[in-house]
Amino acid sequence: MKRLRAALRRLVGMFSAGRREQEFASEIEGHLQMHIEDNVRAGMTQEDARRDALLKLGGLEQTRQAYRERGTAPFFETLWQDLRFALRQLGKNPGFTITAVLMLSLGIAASVAIFAFVDAALLRPLPYPNPEGLADVTESAALFPRSNLSYPDYFDWKRMNRSFRSLDAYEGTGYLLSTPSGVEPVAGERVTDGFFHTLGVAPLLGRDFYAGEDLLSAPRTVMLSYSTWQKRFGGRKDIVGQAVSLSGTPYTIVGVMPDSFEFAPHNNAEFWTTMHAGSANECDLRRSCHGMYGVARLKDGVSVAAALADMKAIAEQLERQYPDSNRGQSAVVQPLSELIVGDIRPILLLLLAGAGLLLLIACVNVASLLLVRSESRRREIAVRGALGASPLRLARQFVTEGVLLVFGSSLLGLVCAVFASQALLRLIPFDMLRHMPYLRGLGLNFHVACFALAIAALAAVIFSLTPIVRLSFDEMREGLTEGSRGSAGVLWRRIGANLTVLELAIAVVLLVGAGLLGKSFYHLLHVDLNFQPDHLATLSVSLPDKTYPKEEQIVVARRQLLDRIAALPGVVAVATTSQLPASSNGNTDWIRFVGREYNGKHNEVNERDITANFFSTVKTRLIRGRFFTPDEDGTKPRVVIINQAFVRLYFPNQDPLGARIGDTALSPKSIREIVGVVDDLREASLDQPILPAIYAPADQSPDTYFNVIVRTSQDEKTLLPTIVAAVHEFDPGIGVPDESTILEHINDSQTAYLHRSSAWLVGGFAVMALLLGMIGLYGVIAYSVSQRTREIGVRMALGAQREMVQRMVLKEGGRLAMAGIALGLVCSLAATLLLRSVLFGAQRWDVETLGGVALLLAAAALLASYIPARRAASINPVEALRAE
Structure with missing residues (x-):
């Protein structure tokens, strides 16, 4: 005490x-x-x-x-003295201090902002108990490595597997919610009875689904999402046991999910209903009809690889047992986290690498500034040493200054990182963001703070040791004389030159990456759509099943609705399709050709149901044959139109018109005649291949859900409210979700967004890296000129022309630039291996990009070297010799 x-x-x-x-x-x-x-x-x-x-x-x-x-306390007193002295020193050199702080804070802000996304998506565990035991379980086919499950296959997998403690299924759907103001379309999810139990999530209010509550004979029950409970039911505690009407069917509310619950694959679902296989769609009961996905919890000690082997063995057994429906069907088992973040993992790692390289350039630049500053302080340090300051005390002064520099930069960098991460978050389209619930609460948390602290600590060590290592204490004492100046200048030029070459090489790597990503994005936006996307408005239409229970009623309602829309001012043409163009490959059918031998192989093709004027509305060319006629309904012979990809695969060097196709059993109802061939309309997303496709008249297989496409003579976005109003005037009970334009549909797609954001962000890093690299090159050349003032004066006194001096300095900068460019091009060929999974239409060794980056950096280096070269050429020989 x-x-x-x-x-x-x-x-x-x-x-x-x-x-x-x-x-x-x-x-x-x-x-x-x-x-x-x-x-x-x-x-x-x-x-x-x-x-x-x-x-x-x-x-x-x-x-x-x-x-x-x-x-x-001597230690604290001397520390206080060092702090005050360091502040005075930094204040005496505001140019150095501001430049160093801004450059370092820029690197820290970029790295921390991107790491916040990496932490949220890749490092933070899924919000379920023991998330490492959760697996995504689906089927696999030749065209679709991860494809939907059929309900009979799911049922057999659940019964026969030895790897899962539980296996449940889910399927996205939509409902028409009856509200006091009318019918409103809402997103829903059909799940099996143990779905929430498998995830390990308990409801906030009420109960979970009972075992067997998903059977066809069980009562209809539903659970609410927390946001739906708050928004639509006012957060009433007595909501459990109340009834809600979904698509005209009464459901009993049995529970409310907690606010923290999220399920990224279908996070927009408002109502979670039990499966009741067979009630909503006859597809549920067919083994050949695939529409759901599985989620499982592994047994203790069972790995994902072991579970995959188990499920593949079961799939092979089912293939032998059901050769018609299960031919070529295998299994996929992967961690649930891989399903949720697998698509964005390479993008995030790429951006983190880019931000890290930018931080490295910033650190190199600040270290270079510190080296230059240490040269100017040689005499000061030597005098302090001669007056009795110990080497430890001098070293501690450098450490104090380095820590102060990093402390100020880190504070500014963290503030900028918070704003930058929120700005990036706001750039993500809403439709994508709702499938990324892990980004909720993105910001400065423990992991991000530790990452920032690690960066700051590493930078503090580098900036403290740089002047200490540069100024050995024997040299400090020699600094009282002039003898060491020449050798010190030469040594610094060598160190600074090497650091500048490293900076330029990193800038080349980032510029090449940005160039390849930009070229990839350009190619993505210029893929051949084979239709004209401008002036196309689109909306989904959901007819209530209770009002239109018969196919004839659906056909009549659709025709009348399209006639009403076509009569609106500004509408040029209107049509419907079962799936919007440029969405994805899917909704496929297995076909077989009449008159050809069949070996049981699944000939899988995209299948779309369209109205007669669909191709003329979207402006896709007819290659041969004819379009559908408006009267081709269920009473007429069944017909189809195919695309050119279909012709290339199944009718090479043949005329497909008149050929007939059907299902794998060639059932009479499935037989259809090919009456036309159209151009390869891009049905898939922009980076997916065009598959063979068949188009059938919508009136020959009517459905209550379809997409309306409207070609307009004016801005299509301004006409959307009028179109929606016309639909509701026709029947207030019709649901109209997802009104948009085709251009928005394409530009805001996940494929376009990921390519666009990665190109812009890496491009931004590259521009900043180029700027910092040029600053570093300018600093080295300018310092070299200042150290060689006497030499230049002697040369000019002996008759050297100004152009010769200027050329000499430019050559020095050119050598550094060429070394940095050469090293950077070699490194970029290795670094761009990370880009293989995100490039589209561009190779990582693209000569145009590599050559363009080399020319850009060479021109920038010439500009950075020109100013000190011109200054060297303007030196007065007499003044230079007198100054020395």
């Missing part, structure tokens, strides 16, 4: 040092005067008496220092 009180007194003593120094000076002066008077009385002269008194006191300065150390 006594020691603690003494330490506290010493610490407090630091802050009252001025008053205590005055008191001690008065006291010691009194003691000294008493000794002098005694010596004078003893017969000494005044001078001898003072000298003897000082010797008895042990030296005036030594006594004062001993008193200070007894009254204060």
Whole structure:
């Protein structure tokens, strides 16, 4: 306790040092005067008496220092002195301080902002108990490595597997919700009874589904999402047990999910209903009809690889048992986290690598500035060392300055990172963001703070050691003379040159990456759509099953609805399709050709149901044959139109018109005749291949759900409210979700967004890297010129022309630039291996991109070297020689 009180007194003593120094000076002066008077009385002269008194006191300065150390904490006092001195030094050089802080904070902000996304998506575990035990379970086919499950296959997999504690299925759907203001389309999810139990999530209110509650004979029950409970039911605690009408069917509300619950694959679902296989669609009961996905929890000790082997063995057994429906059908088992973040993992890692390279350039630049500054402080440090400052004390001064520099940069960088991450978050389209619930609450959390702290610590170490290593303490003492100046300048030019080559190489890597991503995005936006997407408005239409239970009623309602829309001012043409163009490959059918041998192989093709004027509305060319006629309904012979990909695969060098196709059993109802061939309308997303496709008249297989496409003569977006109003006037019970334009549908797609965002962000990193690299090159050349002032003066005095001097300096910059470009091009060929999965229509060794980057960097390097070269050429030889 006594020691603690003494330490506290010493610490407090630091802050009252001025008053205590005055008191001690008065006291010691009194003691000294008493000794002098005694010596004078003893017969000494005044001078001898003072000298003897000082010797008895042990030296005036030594006594004062001993008193200070007894009254204060020496470490904290010297640290406080170092801090004040460091602040004064940084304040004396505002240009250096501001430049260093801005460059470092820029690198920290970019790295921390991107890491926040990486942490949210890749590092943070899924919000379920023991998330590592959850697996995504689906089927696999030749065209679709991850394809939907059929309900009979799911049922057999659940019964036969030995790897899962539980296996459940889910399927996205939509409902028409009856509200006091009318019918409203809402997103829903059909799940099996153990779905929430498998995830390990319990409801906030009410109960989970009972076992067997998903059977066809069980009562209809539903669970609400938390947001739906709050928005549509006012957060009422008595909501459990109440009824809600979904698509005209009453459901009993049995529970409400907690606010924290999220299921990224279908996170927009408002109502979670039990499966009731067979009630909504006869597809549920057919083994050949695939529409759902599986989620499982692994048994303890069972790996994903072991579960995959188990499911593949079951798939092979089912293939032998059901050769017609299960031919070529295998299984896919992967961690659930891979399903959720697998598509964006390469993009995020790429952006993090780009931000890391930018941070490295910033650190190299600041280290270069510190090296230059240490050269200018050589004499100062040498004088301090000669006056008795220990090497440790001098080193601690450098450490203090480095930590202060990093501290200010880190604070500014963190603030910028928070704003940058929120700005990036707002750029994500809403439809994509709702499938990324892991980004909710994105910001400065523990992981991000630790990452920022690690960067700051590493930067502090680098910036503290840089001047210490550069200025060895023997050289500091030699700095009092002029002899070491030339060698020090040469050594610095070598170090600075190497650092600049590294900076330029990193800038090349980022520029090549940005160039390849930009070229990839350009190719993506210019893929051949084979239709005209401008002036196309689109909306989905959901007819209530209770109002239109028969196919004839659906056909009549659709025709009348299209006639009403076609009569609107500004509408040029209107049509419907079962799936919008440029969406995805899917909704496929297995076909077989009449009159050809069949070996059981699944000939899988995209299948779309369209109205007669669909191709003319979207402006897709007819290659041969004819379009559908408006009267081709269920009473007429069944016909189809095919695309050219279909012709190339199944009718090479043949005329397909008149050929007939059917299902794998060639059932009479499935037989259809090919009457036309159209251009390869892009049904898939922009980066997917065009598959063979068949188009059937919508009136020959009517459905209550379809997409309306409207070609307009004016801005299609402004006409959308009028079109929606016309639909509701026709029948207020019709649901109209997802109104948009085709251009928005394409530009806001996940494929376009990921390519666009990666190109822009890496491009931004590359521009900043180029700017920082040019600053570094300029600094090296300018410092070299300042160190060679005498040499240049001698050259010019001996007759060297200004152009020759300018050319000499430009050559020095050119050598550094060429070395950096060469090293960067070699490194970029290796680094762009990371880009293989995100490039589209561009190779990583693209000669145009590599050559363009080399020319751009060479031109920028020439510009950065020109200013110091011109300054060197303007040196007055007389003044240069006199200054030395």
